Amino acid sequence: MKTPKPIVLYLDDLKEQLTNFSANFFDVYKVHTANTTAEAREILAHHPVQVILADYSLVEAGEITNGVDFFESIMSAYPNAIRMLITGQGDKEVAVNAINKGRVFRYIEKPINDEELKMIIDGAAALYLAEERYRQLLATLEDKVKERTARLLELNAEKNEFLGIVAHDLKNPLANVKMFSDLMHKDVETLSKEEIKEYTGDVIAEADRMFTLITNLLDVNKIERGFKAQPIRLDLASITEAVADNYRGRAEQKSLKLHFESKTPQANVMADEVATMQVVENIVSNAVKYSPNGENKNIWVRVVPSDKAFRVEVQDEGPGLSPEDKEKLFGHFARLSAQPTGGEHSTGLGLSIVKKMVEAMNGKIWVESEKGKGATFMVELPAAP
Ligand SMILES: Nc1ncnc2c1ncn2[C@@H]1O[C@H](COP(=O)(O)OP(=O)(O)OP(=O)(O)O)[C@@H](O)[C@H]1O
Ligand SMILES: [Mg+2]
Numbered sequence: 482m483k484t485p486k487p488i489v490l491y492l493d494d495l496k497e498q499l500t501n502f503s504a505n506f507f508d509v510y511k512v513h514t515a516n517t518t519a520e521a522r523e524i525l526a527h528h529p530v531q532v533i534l535a536d537y538s539l540v541e542a543g544e545i546t547n548g549v550d551f552f553e554s555i556m557s558a559y560p561n562a563i564r565m566l567i568t569g570q571g572d573k574e575v576a577v578n579a580i581n582k583g584r585v586f587r588y589i590e591k592p593i594n595d596e597e598l599k600m601i602i603d604g605a606a607a608l609y610l611a612e613e614r615y616r617q618l619l620a621t622l623e624d625k626v627k628e629r630t631a632r633l634l635e636l637n638a639e640k641n642e643f644l645g646i647v648a649h650d651l652k653n654p655l656a657n658v659k660m661f662s663d664l665m666h667k668d669v670e671t672l673s674k675e676e677i678k679e680y681t682g683d684v685i686a687e688a689d690r691m692f693t694l695i696t697n698l699l700d701v702n703k704i705e706r707g708f709k710a711q712p713i714r715l716d717l718a719s720i721t722e723a724v725a726d727n728y729r730g731r732a733e734q735k736s737l738k739l740h741f742e743s744k745t746p747q748a749n750v751m752a753d754e755v756a757t758m759q760v761v762e763n764i765v766s767n768a769v770k771y772s773p774n775g776e777n778k779n780i781w782v783r784v785v786p787s788d789k790a791f792r793v794e795v796q797d798e799g800p801g802l803s804p805e806d807k808e809k810l811f812g813h814f815a816r817l818s819a820q821p822t823g824g825e826h827s828t829g830l831g832l833s834i835v836k837k838m839v840e841a842m843n844g845k846i847w848v849e850s851e852k853g854k855g856a857t858f859m860v861e862l863p864a865a866p
Pocket of ligand 2: 763766767831832
């Protein structure tokens with residue numbers, strides 16, 4: 482790409498100088514000339530001038546009668562242009578002074594031949610371009626810093642919200658533990674064995690609830706600090722079948738029929754064993770947790786082959802998910818329209834953990850569901866070579 486010509490403005494109150502300058506440099510620079518300071522300002526306002534040359538003596542140029550004052554007057558509006566002063570023999574001292582005060586980049590002493598002048602202007606234009614690149618870099622960096630700061634603020638707000646929910650979720654069971662213990666403590670002489678059994682049972686249930694929440698929180702924390710899956714060759718069918726067997730009893734308590742079926746002779750995947758188990762457990766436990774209690778509904782757990790992968794499908798006849806539910810499903814503390822139907826606890830963290838785990842194993846998780854028509858959760862893990 483041809484580099485565009487440097488854009489140069491030359492201000493002098495002597496017309497003849499301007500004409501000469503234009504004639505000598507029009508083929509190497511985009512030259513603007515101004516006979517008065519007003520004209521020069523007009524040009525600056527409409528053209529991206531990179532280098533400004535002004536004669537020191539501007540007796541005829543308008544209200545301002547020297548180049549240094551002119552530069553001073555435009556400095557704040559056009560700080561980036563490289564300013565150079567053309568001086569006669571007697572003006573050296575003012576020029577040096579102007580340089581020291583930052584109004585002028587350098588001075589050029591007359592008489593000067595065209596070749597030298599060209600070298601100086603080229604140098605100034607190169608400096609302008611270098612500074613421009615630097616300014617752009619700085620602007621990009623500033624944008625990035627702004628973006629990151631915004632993201633950090635967002636994350637911080639998320640963490641605060643997270644903390645608020647955790648504290649809230651721990652408070653209720655803790656209050657119950659305190660209440661049941663208080664009761665027992667106060668009435669220790671009069672309570673029957675049955676009552677003590679009931680109250681301690683309640684304390685245990687509440688402690689379990691807190692324990693689940695804490696375990697999930699630790700999982701979230703572990704995953705957010707970067708969960709590293711340790712993939713090994715696993716038979717997804719036998720893991721899934723074991724989980725299904727494990728949940729069949731709980732399903733039957735709610736009159737749910739839990740079916741297992743493997744549609745593939747083998748289902749060898751490369752996956753982390755503990756994580757895979759946790760993933761399958763969460764979607765099977767959800768199907769049991771959110772299916773209607775006592776209505777003889779079905780849950781189908783299937784293992785099916787897919788493209789270079791194997792898939793676990795868990796289909797239920799529960800309440801399903803609305804479009805808004807689906808949007809929030811894999812977020813933290815997603816307690817959505819479906820609520821546990823058998824007194825189970827719900828932290829709303831399970832699927833957020835599961836999703837990260839599945840992704841860390843290069844797998845996929847998604848749901849197909851319509852409100853009122855059941856849900857099918859699908860987890861796909863890469864097939865072992
Ligand atoms: N099979 C399902 N049918 C209908 N809604 C479901 C189903 N599975 C999950 N949900 C909804 O999604 C929400 C999030 O599920 P998730 O597994 O993340 O949390 P949880 O089951 O509430 O708690 P946890 O898994 O931590 O015990 C649930 O609260 C429930 O409202
Ligand atoms: Mg769950």
